[in-house]
Every structure is written in structure tokens, then in C-alpha cells.
Amino acid sequence: MAKEIRSFKHLLGKLDGISDPQLEAHFGLYEGYVKKLNEIEEKLEKVDKGLTNYSFGEYSELKRRHCVPYNGTYLHEMYFDNMLASESPSSEFEKLSKESFGSMDAWKADVKATGLAVPGWVVSCIETTTGKLRNVQIMEHHIGFPLNHTPVLVMDTWEHAFFLDYKANRGAYIDTFFKNINWSVVNARVKLAVV
Ligand SMILES: [Fe+2]
Structure with a gap:
């Protein structure tokens, strides 16, 4: 199932020292990683694994870059989730x-x-x-x-x-x-x- 893009618009106008244009540009980049993650995962399901090869192969290249949009997606979500001042360190x-x-x-x-x-x-x-x-x-x-x-x-x-x-x-x-x-x-x- 495709990963859904999460909205972090609740941060707009609420952060101290980080402007809305800065945040909105950043949201756009995050969305790009989610889309690319879905694209790679869709291709991985269809590509011929029999042709994979250490030097070059579509499957190996997709696998090699998969972690980039995967972490790019979830690191951004964790980052936006841990923004918006609240409470103190426990x-x-x-x-x-x-x-x-x-x-x-x-x-x-x-x-x-x-x-x-x-x-x-x-x-x-x-x-x-x-x-x-x-x-x-x-x-x-x-x-x-x-x-x-x-x-x-x-x-x-x-x-x-x-x-x-x-x-x-x-x-x-x-x-x-x-x-x-x-x-x-x-x-x-x-x-x-x-x-
Ligand atoms: Fe970022």
C-alpha cells in the first residue's frame, strides 16, 4: 500500500523563528520523498529480479537508493512531529x-x-x-x-x-x-x- 503524505500545516504560524515560507518549502520537499518512496516501491514489485547484478541492474539500483526516500520520508515526519514547543524534558x-x-x-x-x-x-x-x-x-x-x-x-x-x-x-x-x-x-x- 502506498505511503500517504502527512500534513504538518498545524505548525504554520506557530513556530518561534521559523517562518511559514520556510516551512511550506520544506513540506514540499518532504512530499517529494514520499512520492519517490512510493515510486521505488512500486517499481521494486514489478522489476525482473533475475537480471540483478552487482555492477548494474535495475533491481540493485532501486534497492541501493530505496533507503534515501524511505529515511527522507520518516526522518522528516519525526522532525515535524518533534516541533512545536510543548512541555519540558522529562x-x-x-x-x-x-x-x-x-x-x-x-x-x-x-x-x-x-x-x-x-x-x-x-x-x-x-x-x-x-x-x-x-x-x-x-x-x-x-x-x-x-x-x-x-x-x-x-x-x-x-x-x-x-x-x-x-x-x-x-x-x-x-x-x-x-x-x-x-x-x-x-x-x-x-x-x-x-x-
Ligand atoms: Fe528536510
């Missing part, structure tokens, strides 16, 4: 950040440093093997994400997420992102991830 999140980074401020500084270094994504995750909070970089949408990590907070650091509002000032955008975190969503993800 005591559970504060404890995690303190145990893993020394303090909430140190966790935040690490998110910012990670984001300044990557034109892609920063994902705060709980590492399932250790229970620690870790900030992971994802290049493009699919490169560099390690196994055993459950995402709890997603920040888009592609230029298209902020260029209309902040030009090349990635750091100012990251500071703005922190002001808009929907902690009720993040706290719920943490609760599900910590067993």
Missing part, C-alpha cells in the same frame, strides 16, 4: 542526558556541535546495547546511522531546513530549533525506548 530524559553527557547543557552542546558538522541530520538516540543517549549524524538521509540506536529527537540540518530564514547561519537555526522542541513527543519516545 526527569527520565534529564537523567539520561546527565548520565550520558554530564548534564543537559552538555547534551545540548553536543547536539549543536554535531549539527554544525553535518549537512544532513542529527538524531538523538538511545543506544539499545548500553541504554545511553547518543547524538548521531546522518549524511544525506541514510549514510552513517549505526545499528542499535532508537531515535528520540530528530533535527534536520540540511540547508533547505533554514536557508530562507537564516541563510548560511546553521548555528542560529540550531539555537532556534531548541526553542521549538515538542518535549511531550520526545518524552513519549524516550518512554517507549527505555525498557
Whole structure:
């Protein structure tokens, strides 16, 4: 079944420091990933698997790029879901950040440093093997994400997420992102991830 495009129009006019034109342009990009995901999945059902080949083959190329629109779709949904300031970090999140980074401020500084270094994504995750909070970089949408990590907070650091509002000032955008975190969503993800 085709993946449906979700609407995030409830964010319009509600974010602090991220304009509606910026958001609307971003929604358009997200929709493009959903469409491309559906296109690839439809083609994967029909293509002749017998012709697949390491050097080149339609099936192998579709499989190779599948993760790009797949993660491009779900990372954007997680990002928009964790926007719109609400609540505060739970005591559970504060404890995690303190145990893993020394303090909430140190966790935040690490998110910012990670984001300044990557034109892609920063994902705060709980590492399932250790229970620690870790900030992971994802290049493009699919490169560099390690196994055993459950995402709890997603920040888009592609230029298209902020260029209309902040030009090349990635750091100012990251500071703005922190002001808009929907902690009720993040706290719920943490609760599900910590067993
Ligand atoms: Fe994006």
C-alpha cells in the first residue's frame, strides 16, 4: 500500500523563528520523498529480479537508493512531529542526558556541535546495547546511522531546513530549533525506548 503524505500545516504560524515560507518549502520537499518512496516501491514489485547484478541492474539500483526516500520520508515526519514547543524534558530524559553527557547543557552542546558538522541530520538516540543517549549524524538521509540506536529527537540540518530564514547561519537555526522542541513527543519516545 502506498505511503500517504502527512500534513504538518498545524505548525504554520506557530513556530518561534521559523517562518511559514520556510516551512511550506520544506513540506514540499518532504512530499517529494514520499512520492519517490512510493515510486521505488512500486517499481521494486514489478522489476525482473533475475537480471540483478552487482555492477548494474535495475533491481540493485532501486534497492541501493530505496533507503534515501524511505529515511527522507520518516526522518522528516519525526522532525515535524518533534516541533512545536510543548512541555519540558522529562526527569527520565534529564537523567539520561546527565548520565550520558554530564548534564543537559552538555547534551545540548553536543547536539549543536554535531549539527554544525553535518549537512544532513542529527538524531538523538538511545543506544539499545548500553541504554545511553547518543547524538548521531546522518549524511544525506541514510549514510552513517549505526545499528542499535532508537531515535528520540530528530533535527534536520540540511540547508533547505533554514536557508530562507537564516541563510548560511546553521548555528542560529540550531539555537532556534531548541526553542521549538515538542518535549511531550520526545518524552513519549524516550518512554517507549527505555525498557
Ligand atoms: Fe528536510
